[in-house]
Amino acid sequence: xxxxxxxxxLEGSRMHIVARTGKAELNQIFTSRGRDMVVQRIPIFEDxxxxxxxxxxxxxxxxxxxxxxxxxxxxxSKLKLYEKELNSLRSTRYNFESIRGDSPPxxxxxxxxxxxxxxxxxxxxxxxxxxxxxxxxxxxHQSSSRHKKTSIHINCAAIPKELFEAELFGYAEGAFTGAxxxxxxxxxxxxxxxxxxxxxxxxxPLELQPKLLRVLEDKLFExxxxxxxxxxxxxxxxxxxxxxxxxxxxxxxxxxxxxxxNVVSLEVPPLRERQGDIIPLAKHLLGKIAxxxxxxxxxxxxxxxxxxxxxxWPGNIRELINVLERTAFTIxxxxxxxxxxxxxxxxxxxxxxxxxQWDLAAVVAEAEREAVRKALELTGNNKAKAAKLLGIHRxxxxxxxxxxxxxxxxx
Numbered sequence: 216x217x218x219x220x221x222x223x224x225l226e227g228s229r230m231h232i233v234a235r236t237g238k239a240e241l242n243q244i245f246t247s248r249g250r251d252m253v254v255q256r257i258p259i260f261e262d263x264x265x266x267x268x269x270x271x272x273x274x275x276x277x278x279x280x281x282x283x284x285x286x287x288x289x290x291x292s293k294l295k296l297y298e299k300e301l302n303s304l305r306s307t308r309y310n311f312e313s314i315r316g317d318s319p320p321x322x323x324x325x326x327x328x329x330x331x332x333x334x335x336x337x338x339x340x341x342x343x344x345x346x347x348x349x350x351x352x353x354x355x356h357q358s359s360s361r362h363k364k365t366s367i368h369i370n371c372a373a374i375p376k377e378l379f380e381a382e383l384f385g386y387a388e389g390a391f392t393g394a395x396x397x398x399x400x401x402x403x404x405x406x407x408x409x410x411x412x413x414x415x416x417x418x419x420p421l422e423l424q425p426k427l428l429r430v431l432e433d434k435l436f437e438x439x440x441x442x443x444x445x446x447x448x449x450x451x452x453x454x455x456x457x458x459x460x461x462x463x464x465x466x467x468x469x470x471x472x473x474x475x476x477n478v479v480s481l482e483v484p485p486l487r488e489r490q491g492d493i494i495p496l497a498k499h500l501l502g503k504i505a506x507x508x509x510x511x512x513x514x515x516x517x518x519x520x521x522x523x524x525x526x527x528w529p530g531n532i533r534e535l536i537n538v539l540e541r542t543a544f545t546i547x548x549x550x551x552x553x554x555x556x557x558x559x560x561x562x563x564x565x566x567x568x569x570x571x572q573w574d575l576a577a578v579v580a581e582a583e584r585e586a587v588r589k590a591l592e593l594t595g596n597n598k599a600k601a602a603k604l605l606g607i608h609r610x611x612x613x614x615x616x617x618x619x620x621x622x623x624x625x626x
Contacts, residue, residue: 233258234268242273253279284397292400296365311354314347315499316492320484324351331479332358337431339416339476340454342483345533348454349414351483356410361450364409367402372415379420381439383427390440403436406449416476417457417468424469431475451476486528486535493528493535494520500536501551504543513543516552518593526560553593554604558586561593584619587612591621 221230227247233240233256245254252272259267311325331338332355340348349368356366374382381390385401402411413419419427430436431451435444453476462468486493494515501513515523528534538557546555553561586605594600602609616623 228270230256230268230270234265237265245272288395288397289400289404293365293405296367296405310357314350314354315496316489317495318489318491321489321492324481324483328355328481329358331355331481333360334479335359335450336478337450337476338452338479338481339459340452340481340483341459342456343485343531344456345531346483346485347532348456348483349412351481352410352412352414352452352454355452356412356450359410359450361409364407365405366410366412367406367449368412368414369402370414372418376420379423380426383423384436384439385441386439387441387443390438398438398441401438403430403447403449404445407447409449411449411451413451413453415455416453417455417459417462421467421469424472428469428472428475431472486531490524493524496532497523497535497539500539501543504540508543511543512549514550516550518553519551519556522553522556522560522593552600554600558590558604558606561589580619583615584621587615587619588621591616 216224221228225247227245229240229243237258237260239258240256243254243256245252254270254272257269257271258265259269311329314321314325316322328351338352338355340351342348352368353366356362369383371379381399381401383401383403385399385404386395387398388396390398426436430447434448435446437444459468459473459477463470463473486496497515497520501515505511505513523535523538530537538560541557542551542555587601590601590604591598594604598609598612602612605612607615613623615621
């Protein structure tokens with residue numbers, strides 16, 4: 216090669232141009248023998264003069280650039296996810312110790328969940344809304360061998376049907392109008408090595424369920440609009456507050472997917488079945504709430520504890536948190552009494568009415584009379600507290616007591 220012109224050795228080369236002009240050419244497309252490559256050409260100076268030129272192949276194939284961009288996109292998505300999860304982990308403990316309760320149902324459930332965490336089997340968490348299924352999913356992940364990897368959470372009820380597939384599988388560049396350059400990895404890719412938590416699995420579109428089943432079988436999938444098979448090693452945890460067995464019978468959920476998910480079944484009990492946990496849990500939550508109000512130290516009176524303990528809590532722990540947060544925001548001082556709690560907690564349900572027996576006015580009047588009577592009972596016949604509990608002026612309370620023939624000096 217010595218003594219020959221560079222173009223005689225490498226057809227189409229521009230090394231001699233760079234040596235003549237002294238201007239570098241970076242990341243340029245260069246075609247040789249029918250193959251496109253990415254190269255750079257750099258002049259070498261000595262005493263201000265160009266004495267040589269240096270050429271380097273950066274990518275032997277242009278397609279390598281696309282793969283690099285795809286990998287960078289995946290790393291960028293993971294980094295954002297890790298940052299979000301790290302911030303969340305700093306404020307929340309994702310382990311079984313953070314699940315409060317010593318009642319037999321919750322103790323038995325935690326023991327079963329700990330055993331399940333040691334395996335890689337699919338887990339189906341069932342139970343009413345607000346019972347803490349997501350917390351159990353996080354605790355299982357943290358106790359598993361995958362705890363050093365990320366846990367990806369998808370709420371199947373929160374994703375529009377037309378976007379669900381792209382969210383789960385990701386999409387390739389040009390898959391649809393507005394698709395991100397280089398494509399975007401889906402939750403399946405991001406969960407590689409970790410856990411994929413599908414919350415509200417009963418809301419997953421029926422037409423997408425066969426694709427998920429295939430991924431669960433062989434862990435292989437393609438991005439939307441892509442033609443390259445990807446592999447992801449993840450552990451699946453699903454949760455639902457719906458009766459999937461009934462949905463299977465009604466053809467609203469695939470039977471084969473149900474059996475694939477329901478290998479380990481864990482049912483989270485409602486709060487009303489954890490009677491001994493209500494007050495300890497309420498005290499723990501009040502301690503957490505007090506952290507938002509410096510100097511506060513909320514305490515429940517015996518009467519307030521009795522009211523909370525006797526309520527059915529149809530909204531479960533989520534409803535309990537809501538009640539305590541509302542109460543802590545509105546009260547003055549640190550003691551929470553019955554009159555400080557929402558009135559509906561102490562309102563008894565009306566007896567079933569026979570058809571046509573009462574008209575609307577009679578029903579409203581009876582409900583109002585019962586509300587006044589119950590408020591006086593809960594406050595020990597203290598008119599001021601009863602009026603506050605009902606959200607009315609004391610004068611209005613006296614008028615209603617007269618209207619409904621409730622003795623003013625009632626003991």
